[in-house]
Amino acid sequence: MKATRSPAFSAVMLAAGTSTRMQGRHKLLLPMAGETVIRRSVRALLDAGPEEIVVVTGFNGLAVIHALDGLPLRFQFNPYYDQGQMTSVAVGVAALNAPCDVVMVCLADQVLLKPADYRELIDAYAAMPHGSILVPSFNGQRGNPVAFAASYATEVINGHVNPGCRKLVAEHPDEVFVHPATHERFTIDMDTPADYADILARLNTGSKRVTAGESL
Template sequence: MKAPERVAAIVLAAGASRRMGGRNKLLLPFGSQPLVRHVVTTILASRADPVLVVLGHEAEAVRAALAELPVTFVHNPRHAEGMTTSIQAGVAAAPADVLGYMICLSDLPLIEATEYDRLLDAFREAHARDPACIVVPEFEGRRGNPVLFAAHYRTAILAEERLTGCRGLVQRHPEHVVRVPMPTDHILQDIDTPEAFAALTERTPGQTPR
């Protein structure tokens, strides 16, 4: 792949999992490996390049869970302030020549590499027509993650003041938003609570909660 065609994956793995009852959800077992390793391994199997993982809460433990994977680690010293700071840390660390950024949540373990590639392909097609495109996945009309931003928005992302992500950026540029229908609800199945994790493991019989 030519360098200018690259789309960086920015994996947000800095959160404190406050709703998980004191456990770091990224380190919970998903099959034979920690949840975060499963997610990052899947992203690595896609055509995203490079893959940057933003660390913060329990950074060393999360880094250890991703040992030997070909990723770039980015530390976010402001992670406690909100998700936006992690997005900004990842975007700031991404190579200058990428077409854009795929903002990946690390608690969406059902998304498959082919689904990431579906979004990456849609982004590249949209970018050829509109260098300011934003790609948003949908399932039955419900928006999910990951969202992909053209590098056109780098300065705007780094200046974003809302601390809950870049949803405001999407809302401010509806004329550039491309909605991509997805074949499954995997883009919606994030894990925030012990109940959500239990439901996920029931849905995926090969996974065993502890």
């Protein structure tokens, strides 16, 4: 059984995508409860107390950086952002500097996640009975963020371990622990105008029903 002390964690926030399903709008710059989507997501992650956050930019990168002005972050541009999300994961993990025990790979459009949700994953990682990779799940649906031991960093950078792979649990059963969450926030992201409208409605009304987007 792993020790239950809280591990030090660093985070990579993926913010390089082209928002192709948002019908011409850059989803990370859409307004959300008085700020942009990207700023809301990053603020929640900051409040969870990571050692550092690297925000990976790509498409419309300067606008993303401007939207995060004043926050204690580092930015890393991914020149290969149009070649898939795993390139952004590798670039972001390679840019981490601060010593840590755990690396968390986060999606910038998971705007419903709260600081306590990120802490939940770190506490679950500390207490998990086996493995070095943690994947949240709700009602059998895989979610995000994914957390993995910092010792995996080199393998992730080189593409030998893909923490975003949908087959990760099946291919690495001894290394992956599935964390059963009691809420759906880990499984919700925002890809389409309908997703955006549903999340806005939830924030405005407290409705429990939100359309879930695709996982990492």
